[in-house]
Amino acid sequence: MGLFILRRVMTMLLTAICLTFVVFFLTNLYPNLEKLAKTEGNMRMTDAQVESWLTENGYLQPLPLKYAQWIGVMPGARTLDDDGEETGRCIPPGTDPAEAPRFCGVLQGYWGFSTVFKDPVSEIISTRLGLTAKLMFWVMLLMVPSALLIGVLAGMREGSRTDRTLSTFAISTTATPEYVSGVIFIAMLASSRYGLGPLLNEWGLIAGNAPFKGTATGAMEDATFQNFFLPVLTIALYGMGYIARMTRASMAEVMTAQYIRTARLKGVKFRNIVMKHALRNALIAPFTVIMLQVPWLLNGVVIVETLFNYKGFGWTLVQAASNNDIELLLAVSVVSVFVVLVTQLISDIGYVFLNPRIRIS
Amino acid sequence: MEPLTWFGAYGSSFAPLLLVLVTLAITCGLCAALLAFIDNTPRASFSLFNGIAVLLLLLVGFTYVFNGLAGTEGGAMPLSTLGWMLGALAGLAIFAAMLAWFLDSFFDNPAAFMGILFKWAIYGIAAVAVLWLAVTLLWQGAAHKEWLATFDAADMPSAEEIAEHERISRLQSLGILANVIMRFTPVWIALVVLYGVSIRYKRRLGLYGKLFDSVIGMIGFGLVMFWVFTAFFVGVFDMIATHASLDQATGMKNKLPGTPLMGATPEEFPVYLLGGDNLARDIFSRMVYGSTIVIQIAPLATLFAFMVGITLGLPAGYYSGKLDTALSFLANLILAFPVILLFYLLVTPEIVETGLPQYMATVLFLFPLVFMGVLIQSRFRTQPQKNIFWMALILIPLFLIYAAAINDGGSHSKIRFWPLDFFDIPPGILVVFVAVVFVNSPTVFRIVRGLVMDIQTRDYVAAAQTRGERPWYIMLWEILPNARGPLIVDFCLRIGYTTILLGTLGFFGLGLPPESPDWGTTINEGRKLLSIYPHPALPPAFALLSLVLGLNLLADGLREESLKD
Numbered sequence: 001m002g003l004f005i006l007r008r009v010m011t012m013l014l015t016a017i018c019l020t021f022v023v024f025f026l027t028n029l030y031p032n033l034e035k036l037a038k039t040e041g042n043m044r045m046t047d048a049q050v051e052s053w054l055t056e057n058g059y060l061q062p063l064p065l066k067y068a069q070w071i072g073v074m075p076g077a078r079t080l081d082d083d084g085e086e087t088g089r090c091i092p093p094g095t096d097p098a099e100a101p102r103f104c105g106v107l108q109g110y111w112g113f114s115t116v117f118k119d120p121v122s123e124i125i126s127t128r129l130g131l132t133a134k135l136m137f138w139v140m141l142l143m144v145p146s147a148l149l150i151g152v153l154a155g156m157r158e159g160s161r162t163d164r165t166l167s168t169f170a171i172s173t174t175a176t177p178e179y180v181s182g183v184i185f186i187a188m189l190a191s192s193r194y195g196l197g198p199l200l201n202e203w204g205l206i207a208g209n210a211p212f213k214g215t216a217t218g219a220m221e222d223a224t225f226q227n228f229f230l231p232v233l234t235i236a237l238y239g240m241g242y243i244a245r246m247t248r249a250s251m252a253e254v255m256t257a258q259y260i261r262t263a264r265l266k267g268v269k270f271r272n273i274v275m276k277h278a279l280r281n282a283l284i285a286p287f288t289v290i291m292l293q294v295p296w297l298l299n300g301v302v303i304v305e306t307l308f309n310y311k312g313f314g315w316t317l318v319q320a321a322s323n324n325d326i327e328l329l330l331a332v333s334v335v336s337v338f339v340v341l342v343t344q345l346i347s348d349i350g351y352v353f354l355n356p357r358i359r360i361s
Numbered sequence: 362m363e364p365l366t367w368f369g370a371y372g373s374s375f376a377p378l379l380l381v382l383v384t385l386a387i388t389c390g391l392c393a394a395l396l397a398f399i400d401n402t403p404r405a406s407f408s409l410f411n412g413i414a415v416l417l418l419l420l421v422g423f424t425y426v427f428n429g430l431a432g433t434e435g436g437a438m439p440l441s442t443l444g445w446m447l448g449a450l451a452g453l454a455i456f457a458a459m460l461a462w463f464l465d466s467f468f469d470n471p472a473a474f475m476g477i478l479f480k481w482a483i484y485g486i487a488a489v490a491v492l493w494l495a496v497t498l499l500w501q502g503a504a505h506k507e508w509l510a511t512f513d514a515a516d517m518p519s520a521e522e523i524a525e526h527e528r529i530s531r532l533q534s535l536g537i538l539a540n541v542i543m544r545f546t547p548v549w550i551a552l553v554v555l556y557g558v559s560i561r562y563k564r565r566l567g568l569y570g571k572l573f574d575s576v577i578g579m580i581g582f583g584l585v586m587f588w589v590f591t592a593f594f595v596g597v598f599d600m601i602a603t604h605a606s607l608d609q610a611t612g613m614k615n616k617l618p619g620t621p622l623m624g625a626t627p628e629e630f631p632v633y634l635l636g637g638d639n640l641a642r643d644i645f646s647r648m649v650y651g652s653t654i655v656i657q658i659a660p661l662a663t664l665f666a667f668m669v670g671i672t673l674g675l676p677a678g679y680y681s682g683k684l685d686t687a688l689s690f691l692a693n694l695i696l697a698f699p700v701i702l703l704f705y706l707l708v709t710p711e712i713v714e715t716g717l718p719q720y721m722a723t724v725l726f727l728f729p730l731v732f733m734g735v736l737i738q739s740r741f742r743t744q745p746q747k748n749i750f751w752m753a754l755i756l757i758p759l760f761l762i763y764a765a766a767i768n769d770g771g772s773h774s775k776i777r778f779w780p781l782d783f784f785d786i787p788p789g790i791l792v793v794f795v796a797v798v799f800v801n802s803p804t805v806f807r808i809v810r811g812l813v814m815d816i817q818t819r820d821y822v823a824a825a826q827t828r829g830e831r832p833w834y835i836m837l838w839e840i841l842p843n844a845r846g847p848l849i850v851d852f853c854l855r856i857g858y859t860t861i862l863l864g865t866l867g868f869f870g871l872g873l874p875p876e877s878p879d880w881g882t883t884i885n886e887g888r889k890l891l892s893i894y895p896h897p898a899l900p901p902a903f904a905l906l907s908l909v910l911g912l913n914l915l916a917d918g919l920r921e922e923s924l925k926d
Contacts, residue, residue: 011690018694023706031711168577171917175910177861179868179884180902186888187895194895214892295699302701303868307888314701318869321705333702340697 001352005345012341016334023333024067027326033059036324040115058089070112070330072105089113106334112327116319121331124316129335131220132301132312135231138223139297143236143243144290150240151247151286156274158252167248173241178303182234186307190214190230216310231308235300239293243286250285254278284354291347295340362529365619365632368493369536370504375493382489384453386482391457393475396464497539505530525627532632537619540634541645544601548590555586568849571922578918584911588904592656595649602646603630606878613637615894618644638883638897639890647878648900654879655908658790659859662797663852666859669728669798670805672735675836677806678813685810692803700800701865707796708871716775718792723767723776725798730759739833793872797862801855808851812844819843846923850916857912864905880905 026032036059037050045053054060058077061069068074069089076090089112090104104110111121154166190212191197197210213227254260255278263273302314309315313335320328366372464475505527512518518526532540542549556573563570572578594600604610610633612623618636625631635645677685695703712718733755741748766786768779773788786794816822817840825835866872867881875882880901887898 015690015694015697019697022694023702026706026712026717029712029715029717031714032709035711167917168914171913172910175857175913176906177864177909179864179881179888180906183884183888183891183895183898183902186891187899191892191895193893210892295697298699299701299865302699303865306869317699317702318705321702322709324711329702333698336699336702337697 001349005349008341008345008348012338012345015341016337019333019337020070020330021067023330024070024326025063027324027329028059028063028066032324036115036326039323068105070105070327072103072107072110074105075102076104111331114320114325114328116323116325116328121328124328125313125331125335128311128313128316131310132305132314134223135228135235135301135305135310135312136294136297138228138232139235139239142232143240146236147240147243148247148283148286150244152251152274152279152282154244155248155251155282156255156278158255163248167245170241170244170248173237174245175241176238178234178238178300179307181237182230182304182307185212185230185234186214214308216308220311231304231310234304234307235297238300239297242296243289243293246289247282247286251278251282254282257281284351287354288347288351291343291350294343295336298336298339362621362631363533364617364621365533365535365537365540365634367537367619369497369501369539370534371493371496371500372536375489375496379486379489382482382485384449386479386486387450387453388457388460389475389479389482391454392461392464393479395458395461396475494539494542497535498543501531501534501539502527504534521627529631537634540632544603544634544645545591547594547598547600548587551590551594552583552586556583568919568923571925572915572918575918575921577914578922581911581914581916581918584907585915588652588908588911589656591649592652596653596657602643602649603632603634604643604646606647606650607642607876608646609641610637610643611641613641613643615639615890615897616641618896635900636896638886639894644883644897644900647883648880648904650878651880651883651901652904652908654790654873654877655860655863655905658794658797658863659856662794663801663856663859665725665729665794665798666801666805666855667848667852668732669725669802671809671841672728672732673802674806674809675813675841676832678810679817679832679836679840681814688806689810692806695799695803700862701869703800704796704866704869704871707799708792708866713788713792714773716773718788718795719767719769719774719776721795721799722791725795725802726763726766730756730763733759735833736837739831739837742831742834789873789877793863793866796866796872797859800862801859805851805855808847809844812847813840816840816843850920850923853912853916853919857909857916860905860909860912 033054034050037053038045041049041053051060058066061077065074065077069076090102090110091100101108109122111125113119114121114124117124150166150170154163154170157163187194189197190210191214192209200211201209211226212230214230216227216231218224219228219231260273260277263277264270268277298314301312302317304310305312305314306318313332316328317332317336319325320332368375461475508526508530509523517523535543556579559566559570560573563573572582591601595602610622613620613633614637616633616637618634619632620636621632622629633643633645635643635648638644638647673688677688706712707718707721734752737748737751737755741751761781761783764779765781765783767776768774768782769777769785769788769791770782771785771788813836821843822835822839825839830839863879864881864884867877867879867883868885870882870885873879873882875886883901884898884905887894887901891898
């Protein structure tokens with residue numbers, strides 16, 4: 001087991017290095033740097049000015065060198081600016097260049113400085129991740145139990161009408177991407193002029209004009225049912241169908257097993273068969289699926305956070321990517337690789353622990 | 362000219378009938394659901410879910426259609442009416458509960474009886490819908506004739522006036538829904554012909570024919586073919602759309618469905634059927650034009666992803682070892698990227714400037730050639746005559762297309778060596794295409810690899826190995842045909858996923874130009890004013906939903922039917 005985890009961690013590191021290098025390469029292509037220079041400096045810079053700006057800020061060094069600096073195995077580049085002062089990525093504004101450390105990279109715990117938010121990357125990432133964790137927590141809380149319930153109900157009598165109805169529902173949720181369901185929800189539940197809102201208001205059931213809010217910006221500080229339910233529901237719905245289908249398949253398989261038939265022939269009540277005999281074995285497979293679903297949810301998070309203007313991790317990704325904020329983007333990709341690979345690891349280990357057949361052999 | 366109503370001139374006459382049937386359906390559904398809840402017999406349990414599903418659907422439908430979009434200027438249903446309807450629903454629920462209790466104490470299997478009643482009520486609702494459509498279509502000219510009859514022979518209006526009045530009066534008596542249905546006439550005809558022929562000859566059509574044995578599969582196939590035919594008739598014959606996708610009309614900004622055009626010329630369609638967007642363009646036409654983009658890109662991109670995935674996945678699964686480790690690592694690397702980050706890195710205008718998409722196209726578009734080449738070579742290796750013939754027949758045209766596809770005559774183009782450049786792919790489309798293929802291939806690779814590892818242990822593979830067949834022959838002509846079932850199912854699912862990805866790209870404004878009518882871009886445009894004007898974003902959203910749903914149902918039907926063998 002220890003060796004297995006070690007191998008996994010090594011793969012993870014290697015993947016992270018390759019991936020960040022790809023991101024590094026793509027964000028450091030010249031047109032991207034040119035755009036960065038123009039947004040940071042001045043929109044009307046000439047080509048020569050752009051080049052001098054880039055040289056001054058150390059963007060035009062060879063790619064491997066820059067990458068090594070970011071990792072922290074090479075000393076950070078320093079240049080003299082117009083006033084004769086020494087500047088560089090290791091020297092935060094306002095400190096003495098002589099006191100600044102020579103190396104500053106990920107290994108030293110320095111993640112860089114965001115050009116969009118004008119804040120250290122590590123700070124941005126930690127606050128934004130916290131917000132997204134809050135969102136994901138509620139998504140999981142809504143998605144997992146309902147998906148399992150649907151899957152078990154559908155799978156316990158395969159081919160019945162219940163199964164058909166629930167399976168069709170599960171298929172429809174997987175066929176509804178977040179930007180479609182989110183748009184429909186906002187139009188029907190969060191619009192002050194259409195949908196349910198005006199009606200409920202007229203009845204005096206709600207104070208405002210809409211039962212839910214179309215934006216979740218307020219939920220960042222103070223999440224309420226009103227401003228947080230729609231984004232949570234939107235993400236949960238898309239993920240739900242897949243997990244439900246996996247649970248259904250697993251449940252249906254278990255229900256055909258010999259020991260279930262034995263229990264039936266012994267005259268055990270159907271309810272007891274499902275609850276006591278089938279359920280535990282049927283939930284092994286969905287567990288792995290739920291863990292593997294997390295990276296997919298990340299996608300949904302980006303869309304939903306953009307749609308509902310909830311300034312979490314996904315929203316940061318979009319901001320960083322559309323403004324070519326190199327260091328922030330690198331940090332974002334490291335975090336997402338970490339999430340993807342750690343969930344894979346957990347799902348593998350969890351599978352071993354949950355499945356007695358594998359555990360004992 | 363008055364704005365169009367949703368159900369036209371005859372809609373209101375069917376309302377009482379519909380009301381009766383809906384009341385019946387809800388009562389029976391609820392009653393059956395309650396009864397099923399009381400005695401948990403397997404036979405009855407379905408009604409519980411059907412009841413709930415129908416109730417939800419009706420609620421959503423009523424609120425949506427009447428309160429949300431019926432509001433063509435004056436014709437909105439008053440809120441109090443909707444309130445009454447909801448109140449009535451609650452009353453019905455109580456009534457159903459009492460009825461259930463009553464039936465349960467006197468009858469033998471009331472749930473089944475109620476279930477049947479419920480089913481017939483639903484059929485009745487469908488019949489009313491059909492009847493409404495038939496009446497609306499047949500008597501659409503009646504109002505015009507009445508109007509004509511009010512004139513004496515002496516003071517008849519001029520021929521143009523009559524023609525103009527007839528046109529408008531027909532439109533108005535049809536209403537928005539019937540008009541939309543009418544616009545799709547060629548699609549309906551094509552669908553009827555396709556289904557007629559397919560069902561007639563379904564026993565001779567293999568797996569495709571078997572599809573028509575499963576209801577789910579038929580529904581899914583119908584939805585998919587609806588959009589395929591729509592894209593075909595719009596793209597090739599320019600039929601269904603009422604306006605051009607970029608036409609703007611004065612005073613139509615954010616106007617509600619059914620709003621007439623101001624000062625429309627006789628050649629123009631005088632109404633925006635589904636309203637105008639924030640740049641005063643016709644939403645219906647844009648939605649219809651959007652289908653051509655999706656239908657062009659999604660299946661082809663999926664096919665390319667399959668070529669890449671199969672060409673790499675076969676040897677990886679067959680040989681295992683170092684090759685497999687390396688390729689799997691690469692695939693996992695791409696899969697570890699969040700898709701949206703990858704899109705942002707690949708599809709920005711700056712990246713297009715560097716020519717990266719073109720280089721990627723050069724690599725990715727090569728895979729079909731490699732695949733076909735290996736396919737032919739492995740089959741006809743011992744028959745040089747046939748080998749050369751087939752190679753020439755297939756590879757030369759493919760190469761011409763390949764070279765023309767990667768070459769671009771544009772000023773920013775990085776690859777421009779080919780004199781026979783018959784066509785240029787618009788840069789936006791190329792970037793989107795390449796990105797989508799790139800994202801999809803690793804998953805296909807993993808699926809193919811897994812299938813190969815599974816099939817490799819079969820006896821017929823061992824037999825072929827004993828015969829002394831070459832590895833590539835075994836992979837392509839022994840293993841691949843036997844993996845076709847799961848691959849076909851996954852192909853359908855993956856087209857749906859690709860459609861979602863295309864929508865995602867549009868939603869973030871990546872790749873395609875902002876005025877492009879594709880669904881993702883239109884949803885993105887519409888979401889900005891969503892809580893004030895929901896109508897521009899909803900039609901493309903539902904279009905995308907129906908296409909993806911159709912593909913998923915089709916895959917489900919195919920899976921079910923292919924498992925029956």
